Amino acid sequence: MNCYKSLAYLKSPCRILTGRNLSTSTALRDQHSCRLLVVGGGAGGCSIAAKYASKLGKNKVIIIDPADRHYYQAMFTMIGGGMKKLNQSYKEMEDVLPKDALWLKDTVTEIDPKKSQVTTQKGDTVAYDYMVVATGIELDFEKIPGLLEGLKDHRSGVCSNYSPLYVTKTYGCIQRLDSGNAIFTYPNSPVKCAGAPQKIAYITADYMQRNGRKNVKVLYNTALPVIFKAPKYATSLWKVAEKKKVKVNLNVDLIEVRPDKKEAVFKSLSKPDETFVQEYQMLHVCPPHRPTPVIARNKELSDSTGFLAIDKGTLQHVKYPNIFGIGDCTTLPTSKTGAAVAGQLGVLRKNLSAAMAGKTLTSTYDGYTSCPLVTGYGSCIMAEFDYDSNPLETFPFDQGVERRTMFLMKKDVMPQLYFNLMLRGLWEGPGIFRKIMHLGLSK
Ligand SMILES: Cc1cc2nc3c(=O)[nH]c(=O)nc-3n(C[C@H](O)[C@H](O)[C@H](O)COP(=O)(O)OP(=O)(O)OC[C@H]3O[C@@H](n4cnc5c(N)ncnc54)[C@H](O)[C@@H]3O)c2cc1C
Structure with a gap:
């Protein structure tokens, strides 16, 4: 199938920007069609589109993503620790997406896998031969009462490396901290980069030690029953926590923030109905995460957890062979990281090419x-x-x-x-x- 845009529906033509087709049309309904549709232009979407854009030819790959900027989120920890600046962590989306692909700056609101077609927020439809879903995972700051209020208040001591909106607040909180509790939380949900909530705790503890601030107590409060999933590194991290005097509390979940009183409310996950309150001078929150709605509400595509149900070896959808998934939006039972995305890319490239050529899929992802x-x-x-x-x-x-x-x-x-x-x-x-x-x- 060739990529085309149905002119019958076209009110204003595509704008050509620096050699790329960026569709900014305000037409009533645009109908597109392509060989490969990539939903999401983050780490996974951009990288897989780049592999196919020049190979399949001009505009045979369509990428849909509403974001203006592409963030290298792995840098957020370094920004929080004052080791990098926010403007080093992103590029304009237009500058990272492959030039030979057509970018629709829009949000996919509906996927019809039976028709091999998606609909966007602006009302466009895109028919595809093959689709890669790479919509990532969403942050759910709203789920914790008081959290957003605290994040938006510059003097509250509440911060989070998880969003570009708040990551620049963290280093100020660390610098101002001279006594009391610095609490770092890990929620009771899947998250991206499961190490990030505790990395910033160690960085803060190191800052306190280097600056002789002995009156600060650093606490890492995690909803998990372990400090880290992989036992080898868990053993190392317990030693780091001891050395840096970071008190680790397992099985505790942040349920409320009271920014006016500088109090955080936690629920015990090991003792039902037990809650407790801790005062803080600094509170770094890893918010609960949730699957992207366009996948979660689509029962054909997701499993009971709301993530894209794909085979953990081949990365192909369990029901629809022309759909593949990559990264945080999937059910892959590995830690959600950009590094995992990189590990999936080769497998996806080989298996998607095999599927396009009508061959058997032979490449297997090991969960790296x-x-x-x-x-x-x-x-x-x-x-x-x-x-x-x-x-x-x-x-x-x-x-x-x-x-x-x-x-x-x-x-x-x-x-x-x-x-x-x-x-x-x-x-x-x-x-x-x-x-x-x-x-x-x-x-
Ligand atoms: C604080 C922090 C620290 C991290 N540290 C590390 C680290 O040290 N090492 C590491 O490897 N990883 C790290 N990560 C994780 C890493 O950034 C992610 O795992 C990675 O970006 C996942 O890539 P993805 O393509 O699945 O999702 P993303 O890169 O998040 O991209 C998803 C894209 O989909 C788009 N999208 C969403 N819904 C729709 C829709 N309906 N329609 C169209 N587009 C949509 C979004 O706009 C976004 O551009 C960190 C993350 C954070 C937040």
Whole structure:
């Protein structure tokens, strides 16, 4: 099927911007059609579109995403810690999406997998031969009473690295902190980058130690029953927490923020009906997350959790063979990270190409994910593991140890890798380097 835009419905033509077709038409109803539709232009969507845009030809790939900016969200932890600036973490969406693709700056509101067609908020329809869903995961700040109020108040001490709207507040909170509790929370929901809620706790603790602020108590309150999913790195992190004097409370869930009194209310997940209140000077919140509504409300596409139901090996939808998924919006039972997206890209490329050619899908995703656990201003544990939480380490040394090299990798190398290689479709994770560094003996 060729990509076309039905002129019968066209009121105003597409605007051509710097060699890209950006559809900004205000037509009543535009009908598009394409070989490959990519829903979402974030880490997964942009990278997979880049692989196919030039290969399939001009405008044979359509990307739909309403966002003006593409954020490298993994940099948010460094911004919160005062090690990077917000303007280093994003590029204009127009500048990262592949030039040969047509970008519809719009939101997909409905997917009809039986007709292989989607409808957008503006009322356009897009028919596709193949579709990759990459809509990410949503933040649910509203779920916790008082949280948004606290985030919006500049003097409240409430902050969150999870949104570009609030991430710049964190470093100010750290700098002003000289006594009392600094509380860091992890919610009772799936999240993206499960390490991020505690990385900023260690960075804060390190800042306090370096500046001799002994009257600050750092608490990490997590709804999880463990400090980290993969046991090898959990062991390391317990030692880091002890060294940095971070008190870890497991099985506790933030349920309310009282910014006027600087109080946080928690529910115990191990003792039913037990709640308790803690005072804070600083409160860093990882908000509850929820699946994107366009997938969650579509019972043909999602499972009971609301995420896109795909095969954990092939990344193909469990019911619709012309639909694939990547990244945070999927049911893949691995830690939701940009690194996992990179690990999925090669598998998706091979299997999607096989499907397009009518061949059997042969590539299998092993659940590879990575979390650079920054533990202070100059140290990082580079966690890399698979579906079974077994280490899948790239380097031929023990990555369960805090290292400065891994900190520099996270701070200086990874942003380059992301913007210059991954988003251009040229990076599929470190698997090949892992094999070379382990002399071909690694998985
Ligand atoms: C604080 C923080 C720290 C992190 N640290 C790390 C780290 O150190 N290492 C790491 O690897 N990862 C990290 N991550 C996680 C990483 O950023 C995500 O896992 C990654 O971006 C997921 O990519 P994605 O393509 O699935 O989703 P996203 O990159 O979030 O993109 C989703 C896109 O879909 C679009 N969209 C949503 N709904 C629709 C719709 N209905 N129609 C059209 N478009 C839609 C959105 O506008 C967005 O552009 C971190 C994240 C945060 C927030």
